[in-house]
Amino acid sequence: MVFIMKPNVPEEKIRSFAAGWEERGFGTILSVGTEHTAVCLIGNTAAVDIDHVVETSGIVAYGKRITEQYKAVNRTVHADSTIVRVGDVRIGEGTFTVISGPCSVESEEQILEVASRVKAAGARILRGGAFKPRTSPYSFQGLQADGIKLLLQAKKETGLPIVSEIMNQTQTPYFEDVDIVQIGARNMQNYDLLRAVGKMNKPVLLKRGIASTIEELLMSAEYILAAGNKNVILCERGIRTFEPMTRNTLDLSAVVLLKQKSHLPVIVDPSHAAGIRSLVAPLAKAVLAVGADGIMVETHNNPAAALCDGAQSLDLDQFDALMEDLKKRAPLENKTL
Amino acid sequence: MVFIMKPNVPEEKIRSFAAGWEERGFGTILSVGTEHTAVCLIGNTAAVDIDHVVETSGIVAYGKRITEQYKAVNRTVHADSTIVRVGDVRIGEGTFTVISGPCSVESEEQILEVASRVKAAGARILRGGAFKPRTSPYSFQGLQADGIKLLLQAKKETGLPIVSEIMNQTQTPYFEDVDIVQIGARNMQNYDLLRAVGKMNKPVLLKRGIASTIEELLMSAEYILAAGNKNVILCERGIRTFEPMTRNTLDLSAVVLLKQKSHLPVIVDPSHAAGIRSLVAPLAKAVLAVGADGIMVETHNNPAAALCDGAQSLDLDQFDALMEDLKKRAPLENKTL
Amino acid sequence: MVFIMKPNVPEEKIRSFAAGWEERGFGTILSVGTEHTAVCLIGNTAAVDIDHVVETSGIVAYGKRITEQYKAVNRTVHADSTIVRVGDVRIGEGTFTVISGPCSVESEEQILEVASRVKAAGARILRGGAFKPRTSPYSFQGLQADGIKLLLQAKKETGLPIVSEIMNQTQTPYFEDVDIVQIGARNMQNYDLLRAVGKMNKPVLLKRGIASTIEELLMSAEYILAAGNKNVILCERGIRTFEPMTRNTLDLSAVVLLKQKSHLPVIVDPSHAAGIRSLVAPLAKAVLAVGADGIMVETHNNPAAALCDGAQSLDLDQFDALMEDLKKRAPLENKTL
């Protein structure tokens, strides 16, 4: 249940209103926006009489029941679209943020070359895996802490903010200077990790699990917001289906639905979805057209020699070409790259 | 195995070359294109020595083994993109053909109003279901033959070519004046029906089954071409996945792959894929951006009262708005609507 | 909505009660069973007052609303388990009917050898494909009408009733002497074919589509019953999932649910579900234990040379061994083979 406050009610009164509910055993979420300020109740509200609250509180404009299990991420509770800020990058409405870089950080030379080239082409954020979740214990597991150091070096040299995947909550110290911490698809329902990044003071890029529903993705985001971190970026990256020709099936309907149902920004990773290089550019154009807030694309200076996911990585020239194409298209969407 | 002919070889020689293979027990497909003319062998070619054929035939430029089971629809065999012509409408490269109309033809008034409005908005082909495959035997099954008559009347009044679904091979007489005959998703592997439309002298719109792979869709198209009809339009319309929030999951990667692997035009039906009206326009934009050759969109003059699929149908004003938007976007794709 | 009649009401009165509803625009299904006789209404029953009907009719014991779309196949409407009789074979409660034979009829020698051996081992019905739905137009399509003739010859020599797949409604004449007509998975929603077999005077074996829900399977059976044929056997044969190691994923929960929700017998085809010979016997044991009414197993006299599905076919000795095992187990389930 959410109560939308009348305009210009002093915050003190709203906090006191919320406190009253907490005394009665409810959890509360306070959502302050330009469209409205709202207090959302968590708990069994079956016995709450909305009309009575509106009449007696003096500060509530109206109330409504929220049937969805997700509350803090719900656009009904928080009508303003969330803008996640990373340095001077704004992720969310009005922009189409391109995140690029290799699947794995492999060497200083590799990450610096890729970083400078994707920056020159127009990428706003550098991605790179240091701690890598791999199906086989015998596969390359990433450069680990050294990978993070190389990313930080690339950040220093190019000025690009960086995003990298965290695999468990004991790794948080490594991510102190990382700009965005990523939760990978396999960890989307690793709730202790969600709680841990919910306490970090930096944006979280939350990838949809390969067999997770849209609602489950929102519920996982809810864990992060419930732990105190409102800067969550949702990421569609393909779901597992019967179709064998692609690695996963990219679900662009999810982008539209996520943006309808939640105020959080939504980006798409066409590289992992397709698993095939030649699909990345056409899908990226579709991602822009469908209304997403950005893409994350794997780019490598030598895909044929990549230690991970080479088959889906663009080379540097292909990334240049993609960016040229996206730049032509962004104005039609009223977005800046 | 496909043999690409040298340029300017007389057709007679090529036919004689093919006949030689048929005498040896192979099937052959003759593919004549601007890029090249080719003869494709059907059967067990393991023992065929390509180099020997090239050397001795005098007319073969080169040969290669085709690992795919689909031959006639394979771009390796036929390099030119197929353009399907319906009146003055060209479906295929260079155009983005919009097909629209109601899920079911319900009345003269309904189909005439929808037809004139979608034509005015820029649709090039009118769709309308007369024979309706319904999950329940107790649901409205379409107006049947009367539905076809109403479509023909709408065609006469607006000049729009029409497309409608055939449910079994005994219905072919009803479709004599229908411009494009549609095979629905449930019938994609109804092979006797595929053979029957393969003998009709008109284009076939073949929808992907809800749980059919891309390769199976191509194999079903192969049935139609093998029966003699080269005018096949493939249609992606969403696949069945675990995600409950949409009717099906639209698979735009399939569009890219189908166009890479086959020379046939590919259109998309975002209405059935999503099952939700508010998703149709964003998905339609993505369909255009990803490189498809058209869309098929359900439009109704009164969706709330539709006898079928109202929840996913655009109303006439929404269709106008979508067409305005697509018109702005088509030039970026070098396509005409 | 279903009305359960009081005991011993004369049939004439019940027919007259049903006729009254038909006059008011409803469809009706009359279900006569040992547990009760019932009249089920088809149509919008929102305005029907059950209590009023009970009070005024004099013959209705009680009524209830049926939320499911399926009516005639619904156990709520028809409480007695249906027994399908084929010669002296009873398919349904109390028996575990083993149907076996090759995927395709290939030759006289083959079908006669397989038939006599599976009969000797204890199979009660012979299966064999004559009209084969194949993904590729270039694959063996079955012996067609000749295949049916060979099956009839095997029936004559062994006394085994036969089951074979029909692919379209124009083929019904070929099936005149076939004991059970099979609808394959690809045709589960070929509604015109369902209507056609609904008018045939013989049992129908209806296979679940590879991506059809349990409810859709019941709705397809409803088509057959609605057309007048109550002798339908449902067949679970595996569904399409992301798992690549098996051809399909056998869904044994479906067996339990189908038997709870419907009165129709349910058998299982473990051969197509698994697609791997070594899985057939363990799955067959599980099928018996879970409560199914039978299995359909592919057996071939020379699986390595089979024209179709050899990898999943048992050889004759393996089938013998499976039958020995099932015979030991059937008493525990209070079933006769």
Next chain:
Amino acid sequence: MVFIMKPNVPEEKIRSFAAGWEERGFGTILSVGTEHTAVCLIGNTAAVDIDHVVETSGIVAYGKRITEQYKAVNRTVHADSTIVRVGDVRIGEGTFTVISGPCSVESEEQILEVASRVKAAGARILRGGAFKPRTSPYSFQGLQADGIKLLLQAKKETGLPIVSEIMNQTQTPYFEDVDIVQIGARNMQNYDLLRAVGKMNKPVLLKRGIASTIEELLMSAEYILAAGNKNVILCERGIRTFEPMTRNTLDLSAVVLLKQKSHLPVIVDPSHAAGIRSLVAPLAKAVLAVGADGIMVETHNNPAAALCDGAQSLDLDQFDALMEDLKKRAPLENKTL
């Protein structure tokens, strides 16, 4: 690549043989069994000449390439079926181990009552969730450390070994006296957690992820064995499909394949697979018949009031009845309960 040693080769020689490969940069797995002792190489073995090794080593009977990515769990490497021992319980060939208890530990009274009753009925191990992974942050998250304490109390009073789920690697201290540590479906690819339990000196029950392939499950088990823990029990618990009538689709083919491909014991959780109480008993019988080594079944003293998964929990009498039925069936499988 695996090298099978000749019989009676002294262990010292085998270790020296393995050490030689490690010096050349390969990883090695030493597998000692009654059927044979084997040394498996990890790494790129393309250049290794098997015949040369057999000839020159003097101790190798034969070698073969292993195409599967999983090595230590592979039955080709380790032919003997692994028996996992927990107190006097033997999990693996020859037994059918029933694990039962509530989804969540809720109170002393609850867990003690359930424990004593499931023991009396014949369960050999008590399950109970203390740390609960829940889709919503607002749902009951389990009694946490207190839940473990209550389980230990139940263990003390009944003598039943206990199994409970660990959610992250910082929780290992709580599990010191827990007999079997469980990895839940959501954590099947939480590789850091797999490594952590791989270093614990106790059996691990590893559940298949809801959208994980059989091969991925084996690869996750490989992580645990590679970290040093050979006592892994695999658990099939249903996979996510399009079918909405059950919570998940139980995949019994997976049981057969897992036992063919791996030497690890395999149990099944029909409660989570079905999500419906009335399906648990029939599925449990199928699990026994298909050849699994046990089941894990949720039982509650008051399912209607359960804080979690009540709809799929058996009550105590239903569990009694199930055990009676399984006891009758086990001899047919040559298994003891």
